[in-house]
Amino acid sequence: MNESQPQFNAPYRGRFAPSPTGPLHFGSLLAAFGSWLMARRAHGQWLVRIEDIDPPREIAGAADAQLRTLAAFGLLPDEPVLRQSERGDAYQAALERLLAQGDAFLCHCSRSDHADVGGVHRACVPGASRVDPALRLRVPDGTTVVFEDALQGRIEQDVAREVGDFVLRRADGLWAYQLAVVVDDAAQDISEVVRGADLLDSTPRQILLQQRLGLPTPRYAHLPLVLGDDGRKLSKSSASLPVAEDAPVATLRRAWLALGQNGDALAEAASVADALSSSLRHFDPARIPRDRTLSFTPA
Template sequence: MLLNNPVLSPSSDKEEIRVAYRGRFAPSPTGPLHFGSLITAVASYCEAKAHQGEWIVRIEDTDIPRIYPGSEAHILKCLDAFGFESDKEIIFQKDRLDIYESVIEQLHQQRLVYACQCTRKILGSNHIYTETCRHLNLPLAHQAIRVKVDDCEICFDDALQGRHCSNLKYDLGDFVLKRRDGIINYQLAVVVDDYLQGMTHVVRGADLLDNTERQIWLGKLLGYPELSYMHLPLAMNDQGQKLSKQNMAQALDPAQASVLLSDAITALGQPAVELDLPDRMLIQAVAQWDRKSIPQGTEIQAVFL
């Protein structure tokens, strides 16, 4: 059963007035920003500004045990050094846990979520959840919380990757919104905050492409407007791995902001900009921005550190 009205948290947060284009850059402070992060920041910023839209920074830090010391400060320092400025106050998800808990409770009242006692040992290597606990009516306390999915195909048209579809029942099964240890899952936090912040467009890496159907499904349950998506090709290292904190990608050096910004703009297939102060380079990049010039596929065919 789908909710007819949007679920809003009984907090001081109010639904943002929706504009024609509002995008965001939402890094996770599990490590310092790297060149792949910069590509996403540049693309999301230029895409928003080229549409005369707003660009907002959000720190996605609900997985508190994985926050890398000093990484939040590094993120903010890099944003300043590279000329990026959020059009709204930067929010930190770890300060909004009561909002996500409230949404879970409202979903529970609608019988759309349930407690799950399955451990990784019980689940084994099966990545598709088979509804083991769906009808057990377990108390929510100290258990993982899963959201119910239906047997239906969910599709969206990505601005770069084309049409993408999934039947969550057979591709994934009921998925977790809150872990047994109390950590709020990324899927829930991102959907709720995209709505409460009035987002209209999402520009992010292609590594998150398969998350999208889950987020669309959850948004439908909550009665939220559907967003537009653009998933960028990923920068790769010399081992053929995407640049990531797990793969020890080199941290961005704010002292090299202009050169790295130029490299990121070029990696996105955009016309070169003159080396200058980063904020002036971004103005030129926005003026020249052409989404159609972004490399095709899910990987950028070059090697980055």
């Protein structure tokens, strides 16, 4: 069993990292606001990264629209925005290191080859051959990662059994999220990762990669995932409407309440600046719900 301990003693550096697959919805804003509050409360820095490594899923202009929405809510990064689409050389260097260590390998399997075991890759299909093989991380039997999440508590995952050898570079040549996020969190000296609980199951894979690459492990806090009134994740829900930039204070109040905070603190805020200033004075991380999901009711 591998129990991970955060390795950062440096000043607080947090981030918000959306994928440009559409406009920011309320769940995205909640993650941005929550991570911003945690960083500002610690007198730390808050960064924004655009995770644009999956062109087939991206919408033209979405990244710039997301940045405009963040600005409309006063959530401005302390450093220039990093775009993953410009970081291929860094991912390639990490991949070559893993290959040299024997931690990564070429995989000629197709997705259907492991469909009967839920896609969990434990061994390549004998004789499989593709002109475009993927590259995977080798995850030996018994590989278990344990870490303490600031909101969700102790998390333990048997990565070998539940995930298997996972993809680092896809068969279509695109970089996998797990590798890119680990490389970029280290490059940006991210000490605290505050994000939605939909990414909680990915964290053990990222910690495993950090260890294989000799990179520091940030501290993690996974905020409740916002569900629509139909019980589905907002990005897949009928409630996945863009946040209203024409009423930012009202929307910030709703996000504030969703984070479990005292509603009276923002009741008199007349502007975004007022709302953010008051939120910093009254923010209490201990009030954030420890649930993995919370329901969303359209305004």
